[in-house]
Amino acid sequence: MKIVYSQRFLEHSGFPESPERLTAIINYLEKKGIGKKHYIQPEKVKEKDLLLVHSQELLNELKKRSKAMNSTPDNLFEKNTFEIAKLSAGAALTAARLAKKEFAFSLGRPPGHHAGINSFAGFCYLNNIAFAVRKVQCEGLAKKVLIIDFDVHHGQGTQEIFSGNNSVFYLSFHQNPSTIYPWINFPPKDKTTRNIIIEPGTTDSAYLSAFNSETEKVVSELNPDLIAVSAGFDIFYTDTIVGSALKIKKSTTFHELGKKIASFKIPAFGVLEGGYSLSTLGENVFNFLKAFY
Numbered sequence: 001m002k003i004v005y006s007q008r009f010l011e012h013s014g015f016p017e018s019p020e021r022l023t024a025i026i027n028y029l030e031k032k033g034i035g036k037k038h039y040i041q042p043e044k045v046k047e048k049d050l051l052l053v054h055s056q057e058l059l060n061e062l063k064k065r066s067k068a069m070n071s072t073p074d075n076l077f078e079k080n081t082f083e084i085a086k087l088s089a090g091a092a093l094t095a096a097r098l099a100k101k102e103f104a105f106s107l108g109r110p111p112g113h114h115a116g117i118n119s120f121a122g123f124c125y126l127n128n129i130a131f132a133v134r135k136v137q138c139e140g141l142a143k144k145v146l147i148i149d150f151d152v153h154h155g156q157g158t159q160e161i162f163s164g165n166n167s168v169f170y171l172s173f174h175q176n177p178s179t180i181y182p183w184i185n186f187p188p189k190d191k192t193t194r195n196i197i198i199e200p201g202t203t204d205s206a207y208l209s210a211f212n213s214e215t216e217k218v219v220s221e222l223n224p225d226l227i228a229v230s231a232g233f234d235i236f237y238t239d240t241i242v243g244s245a246l247k248i249k250k251s252t253t254f255h256e257l258g259k260k261i262a263s264f265k266i267p268a269f270g271v272l273e274g275g276y277s278l279s280t281l282g283e284n285v286f287n288f289l290k291a292f293y
Helices: 007-011 019-031 047-052 056-068 081-098 128-138 156-162 204-222 252-263 278-292
Strands: 002-004 104-106 145-149 168-175 193-198 226-231 268-272
Touching: 002 081, 007 019, 007 081, 019 278, 047 056, 047 081, 047 128, 056 081, 081 104, 081 128, 081 268, 128 145, 128 156, 128 168, 128 226, 128 268, 145 156, 145 204, 156 168, 156 193, 168 204, 193 204, 204 252, 252 278, 268 278
Parallel strands: 002 104, 104 268, 145 168, 145 226, 168 193, 226 268
Antiparallel strands: none
16 A cells, blocks of 8 residues: 655645644554555646646636635635645545555645536645546546545535546535535436435444445446545544534444445545544544555
């Protein structure tokens, strides 16, 4: 297993999507024996490659806002924001390119699944996982891809980018969006998307039952040659700061999610999305990752 990480990710400020998120994860992983031999640096991304999933207008807007440090309530902009966001996209791509050899996890920030073709939102600037998927497809490293997203929030940006694209299927498990950001109800199912609504109060066992059943169905139907995971650890009960109302109380539940994904024996990689409770985040990420090594 490889972890794609750069200390430059700590340069991007913000709250609750803060540098301390990565520090908490790294400290816990090191305590559990996952150290430097597992880490690799992300590759740099050419701006023109980002046009695979984003508009030039969005890239121009991100650069303009970064230069002017023109923030919004959800998205902080500093001089280096666009640069660090590109590096986070590069980390996802590095992980995706490694997937055929071994599971790799992009420990990058800022996250990405709320960023759409022409929009940034919800702490996200560029859609890291969408970019990585499209780039490896263009490189011939994957044909049919399944994106599994278990962040507590719906990744509306990822759904928008791949809507109608028959080579990418988006399977999202998220808290009922009438109770949490992005406050938009999306159709439960179409040819390239399946949205599994998780109601507030859902427990570990109920969540795992839905996750196992739905992933089995989609993998059987799609027969993907690559699985990309938008890993959001904010489904945990301590993450109330971002609206989580689920009752996922066992850190080992994340190990069970990882084990299910690994059981398909399909090349896979993961990308960090949400997860903001610093006291539990490291353990939760560790439990997920240990399913793959």
